[in-house]
Amino acid sequence: MEQDHNYKPEDFPEPDLLRSLVDLYFANSNLYIPLLNRIIFQQDLDAGLHLRDTGFGSTVLLVCAVGSRYSMDKRVLLNSLKADSWQAAGWLWFRRVQNVRKVLDLKPPTLYDLQIPV
Numbered sequence: 001m002e003q004d005h006n007y008k009p010e011d012f013p014e015p016d017l018l019r020s021l022v023d024l025y026f027a028n029s030n031l032y033i034p035l036l037n038r039i040i041f042q043q044d045l046d047a048g049l050h051l052r053d054t055g056f057g058s059t060v061l062l063v064c065a066v067g068s069r070y071s072m073d074k075r076v077l078l079n080s081l082k083a084d085s086w087q088a089a090g091w092l093w094f095r096r097v098q099n100v101r102k103v104l105d106l107k108p109p110t111l112y113d114l115q116i117p118v
Helices: 015-028 038-046 054-068 091-101
Strands: none
Touching: 015 038, 015 054, 038 054, 054 091
C-alpha cells in the first residue's frame, strides 16, 4: 500500500501570508538568482498543485522560508509571540520540508524534486 505524503493546507502559511512571502521571494531572491519562472510558479500555486504534488509543495514551502527572511510579519517566526527571534524566520516551513523528505519515495524525481536541497 502506497502511503500518501502530500501536504495539507495547514502545512502552508495562511493565504494572505503565502501571497506576501511568494511576492517577497520573487522581489528579493529570485530576482538575483532566477531559479523559478514566476508565471508558471503562480499558475501552479493557484491551481493547488502544492497540495497534490509533494515536490512542488516542498518548493512552495522553501519559497516561503526564503521569503520570510524579508518579511516583518511575526507569523514567520517559530513562536510568533517572541519578537526577538528573527534569525529563525521561515524555519517552520523549512522544517516541514525536511520532515516530509525523510520519507522514502520510490517514484522517479520531478523537476521540483530536483530543486529541493537534501
